Amino acid sequence: xxxxxxxxxxxxxxxxxxxxxxxxxxxxxxxxxxxxxxxxxxxxxxxxxxxxxxxxxxxxxxxxxxxxxxxxxxxxxxxxxxxxxxxxxxxxxxxx
Numbered sequence: 436x437x438x439x440x441x442x443x444x445x446x447x448x449x450x451x452x453x454x455x456x457x458x459x460x461x462x463x464x465x466x467x468x469x470x471x472x473x474x475x476x477x478x479x480x481x482x483x484x485x486x487x488x489x490x491x492x493x494x495x496x497x498x499x500x501x502x503x504x505x506x507x508x509x510x511x512x513x514x515x516x517x518x519x520x521x522x523x524x525x526x527x528x529x530x531x
Contacts, residue, residue, distance in 0.1 A: 436464065436481045436482065436483050437483075438482070439479070439480060439482055440477060440478070442475065442478075443475065443476070444476075445470075446474070452466075452478060452480070461482055461484060462483040463482060464480060464481035464482070464483060489509055490506055490507070490508055491507050491510040491524070492504050493505040493506075493507055493522060505526060506526065508524055508525040508526070508527070509525055510524040
């Protein structure tokens with residue numbers, strides 16, 4: 436586990452930690468918060484890297500033969516009947 440310390444304006448630090456917690460490959464562990472002068476804060480927290488082994492790529496092919504790749508985390512496939520199935524999981528957009 437890694438430990439990081441973030442110092443700055445309390446609002447900006449909270450926003451940064453929220454954004455960091457949304458990354459699928461990282462898990463934030465309990466943090467230690469210290470209030471400093473004015474609206475400054477210092478947060479020290481543990482970070483666990485979660486491997487990408489949970490990542491699956493769904494490849495769809497349309498009628499024209501174009502391929503569409505959809506990365507999904509924690510993919511579960513359920514067979515319904517002949518040739519039909521349901522895929523569920525979490526997808527993400529790195530550029531959003």
